[in-house]
Amino acid sequence: MKPKVVIGNWKMNKSFDEAEDLISDIEDALDGLNINTLVVLSPPYLYLELTTDHAAEANFECAAQNCSQFKNGAYTGEISANMLADLDVEFCIIGHSERRKYFGETNAILAEKVNRLTEVDMIPVYCCGEVVEERKAGTHFEVVEKQIKEGLFHLSPEAFERVIIAYEPVWAIGTGLTATPQQAEEMHLFIRSLVEKKYGTEIAYNLHIIYGGSCNPSNALELFSQPNVDGGLIGGASLKAEDFVEIVEAAETVGKEN
């Protein structure tokens, strides 16, 4: 079985000192564990170098929360994939629902961001998921299919192999409303079958599809036990070292049982 992936998305939280403490606490806690799970910390841009410095000595990796759709140039305030790669940042979250909602990111823009990342051999963590109205209307499969086809399916098989997909039902993000393990499994299986049709069985099998949306220490084990849930994208619960490490331990437990 492939190792699980657990990514902590800190969003726009923590002062520099608090970030340093959180990184050190996670580093110390993981240091004692012989883990197989891929653990990734995704702090705000300003703390990326701090995180990659620690990651060089620790058993976690580092992700940015966004990157520019452009290579370089007169785009004030933007950060390019090249700049991130220069800092040894290997992963980048793309298309989080908050970026789609507050910053107008469309599937077409996200397809460009994915291109910028794969061009510099970074790993896009491509987020998809329906809003509550779409779930209630029963259009959630269509919505997710469109997000995946328009944002990712232009990639060559070699580039697609680098991608991680995060299914995050928007109604479950930061709300305390978690998708049931069955709802998560059903959507993950659907996503894997889309990928299988496009890229074949091996690439679909190897793809990591992780779940995000109010995942916490008390529900992580059950979510990660679903056959098509390959880990989690963790928001609120990644801001406390103890909670985050418990989620990593849940991923480890499931990884060992299988």
Ligand code: PEP
């Ligand atoms: C997220 O924002 O990616 C997320 C999953 O948040 P939370 O865990 O707080 O729901």
